[in-house]
Amino acid sequence: MKRRINLLVLTLFLSVGVLSQYGCGPKEVVPPVPVDTDGDGLTDAQELELGLDPNNADTDGDGLSDGVEVNETNTDPNNADTDGDGLNDGDEVNTYNTDPNNVDTDGDGLSDYDEVMTYNTDPNDANGDADGEGLSDVDEINVHNTNPTNADTDGDRFNDAQEVDMGTNPNDGSDPAYIAENELTTITFDFDRSTVTDASAQALAENVQMLMNAPAFNVRVDAYTDHVGGDQYNLRLSLRRAAAVVDFYTQNGISEDRIESRGLGKAPVECSEMEKESGTNGCEKNRRAESHPVSTLKYNPDM
Helix, strand or coil: HHHHHHHHHHHHHHHHHHHCCCCCCCCCCCCCCCCCCCCCCCCCHHHHHHCCCCCCCCCCCCCCCCCHHHHHHHCCCCCCCCCCCCCCHHHHHHHHHCCCCCCCCCCCCCCCCHHHHHHHCCCCCCCCCCCCCCCCHHHHHHHHHCCCCCCCCCCCCCCCHHHHHHCCCCCCCCCCCCCCCCCCEECCCCCCCCCCCHHHHHHHHHHHHHHHHCCEEEEEEEECCCCCCCCHHHHHHHHHHHHHHHHHHHHHHCCCEEEEEEEEEECCCCCCCCCCCCCCCHHHHHHHEEEEEEEEEEEECCC
């Protein structure tokens, strides 16, 4: 009897094992597969929860997928311009390398949009100097009102940094007033004379006006003679001619401390035979007094 019960128990045990092996036991629960219809890295359920379109990988159309905005850039996938600076998030990330969550990526006081679209400066460099003249872009815009992409805003051949250093106006092409080397007129004298003629006086008056308008300039007077006569006599004559020009300048408002004068005797180049005058054997072009502008400006203009 006892042996019969043991066989029954064994039979039942084997039967349960066989049934379990061939699927007649309890079934394993398989979780549902998450659905990502638009393939943006967010499930449809997540997109619906966030108010996104599960059928559009880039709901706000800014060039960044919804998944990237949520998982990587921390931007708003429903707002193409998260920081409101005027540049869409996709352009900030993919084109300008700026922070789509920060209106002013480099913290220089200029928005990323203004740097990119208005001033054409670098939105990632707070100390940037786009035109390379020595003033930062932000100082050019906010302090000096100059063009940060043009080294010489007013076109006067002094760059903006030089003008700021000299205290002149980098937005005014006439400041500083400048006299080029050949702008002051050279006058000539009659033979063996040091008197300023009427025609020469008119030319010197124009020189005076230029010097009055350019207070940063002094003047150097170099006077010469032709080659008629001895060296010592002509040296003294050239000194008298230089003094005559100096007298004209001082009498017409140019202070003496702005004037240097030299009597240099015979002109360096003698008159040619064709240039010599009949009766004097000299030539007018050598009987001259040159006026040379002398700048006291810290810088010279770019030529």
